[in-house]
Amino acid sequence: MINTQGMVAETATKIYTDLCARDVPHEAEAGQYPQALWDALTENGLPLAWVSEANGGFGADHDEVFGAIWASAQAASPVPFAETLIANWMLDRAGLSPADGSASFALSGHTPSADIPFGMHADKIVLFDEAHHEISLFDNRVAVRSPEESLSPDGMTQFIFSGHLAEQSAKTDLSRRGIEALILTVRAVQMAAAMESALGLSIDYVTQREQFGRPLSKFQAIQQQLAVAASECAAATMAATQAASAIARHSDDPEQAWHEAVVAKVQIGHSVEAVTVPFHQVHGAMGYTQEYDLHHYTRRLWAWRDALGNEHLWSKRLGEALAVTSPDDIWKGVTTGQWVAS
Structure with a gap:
């Protein structure tokens, strides 16, 4: 919920x-x-x-x-409100004090660096080290920061963890899947909300803008585009709500909400293209201007869609997980939300 x-x-x-x-x-x-x-x-x-x-x-x-x-x-x-919430949740689960100031997060990968959302503004970086089951807090203010190319207006920087001494670190019982579940759910909620706002902007625009003596909203083609976009927004909101409800049910063990989080990631990832295209189309040239508000939502949607990997990557991962799950356990997971770890 x-x-x-x-x-x-x-x-x-x-x-x-x-x-x-x-x-x-x-x-x-x-x-x-x-x-x-x-x-x-x-x-x-x-x-x-x-x-x-x-x-x-x-x-x-x-x-x-x-x-x-x-x-x-x-x-x-x-x-970085959502990012700080996630970072402090990770620290709390490891028994560490919350970050002093704003924070962002990273999950360990194959390289000693990570692309950090809000990296130019976050005071701290929280790292989950999967290999050692540790969560560590780093001071981002003493790091050498340089902005990376990013679709999001929030920006992205690369943080090099090697050579930086953690301010504090501790073992954690969280699994990577558990952290992924929370992050994907947070992004799903953000994306569904951004879609709703962009839909509202589009409806307002076509209601007020006139062409050939009548509002754009009276043209059947415009109505069709926004009707399809609205249905995608509704599907995105439902997927995000289901994932959020799963996290709430399994707050002690978020790994149990992984399947719902991935389903939301995949569903909403597919919806992004289906909504951003008509939103910009019905706005015409106005939708592509820097001064107008629409791009603050659509650019974030494109960036959040790719966060931790796009919908194609997560479709593959979900398929791999289901492929080694028995039909009975799949049915139980779909109908009850109780998935057997695979």
């Missing part, structure tokens, strides 16, 4: 409404970081929402935090 009515979500929504007006994402991309927005989020303790009370957070329910993440994506928020 994605609870947009709970206290955490409502607090986040109010902050984004007050401090993330449409000019903020534009200014952030021009180099003016919205520090007031980040300060308001931290003053209300929202980056610590998934941190246990014993560790200085307030252990909020997952569905409420997903509601806050939904609000951030709808506002095209240019601060």
Whole structure:
């Protein structure tokens, strides 16, 4: 479930409404970081929402935090809110103190480096080292940072872990699949929310814009394009909701939510092309301008679609997992959400 009515979500929504007006994402991309927005989020303790009370957070329910993440994506928020939530959740699960300031995350790979979302702004980087079952915290402010090519307005930098001494590290019982499940679900929620906002922009535009003496919304071709896009948005929201509900049910062992998270990743990944094309088409030339708001959503959608790998990679991984699962266990997983680890 994605609870947009709970206290955490409502607090986040109010902050984004007050401090993330449409000019903020534009200014952030021009180099003016919205520090007031980040300060308001931290003053209300929202980056610590998934941190246990014993560790200085307030252990909020997952569905409420997903509601806050939904609000951030709808506002095209240019601060690492979701990334800090994930990073602090990883630290908390390893019994480590939450990050002092903003944070982003990385999963260990075949090289001693990783592309970090919000790498130019995050104060800390949290690394999951699968080989040693460790979670470590690094100070990103002392690293040499250079921006990488990125579709997302949020930017990307490469962090070289070799040669950097971790500020703290600890063993963890989290599996890579468990962390993947949370990250993929967070991205799914963000993508579904961004789609809804972009759909709203498109409907508003075709309702107000006239051609040949009548609103664009009266043309059957436009109606057809937006009807198809709206159905894809609904499917994306349902997939994200199912994944978020699975994470909430299996909060102690998020690996059990891996299948639902991957299904959401694949479904929404396929939906991205199906919605971004008509959104830009119905806007015409306006949709391709830097000054208009649409690209703040569509560029993030393209970037989030590729985060941790695109839908084709995850379709293959899901197929490989199901191929070694018995038909009875597949049916049980589909009907009850209780998947047997493979």
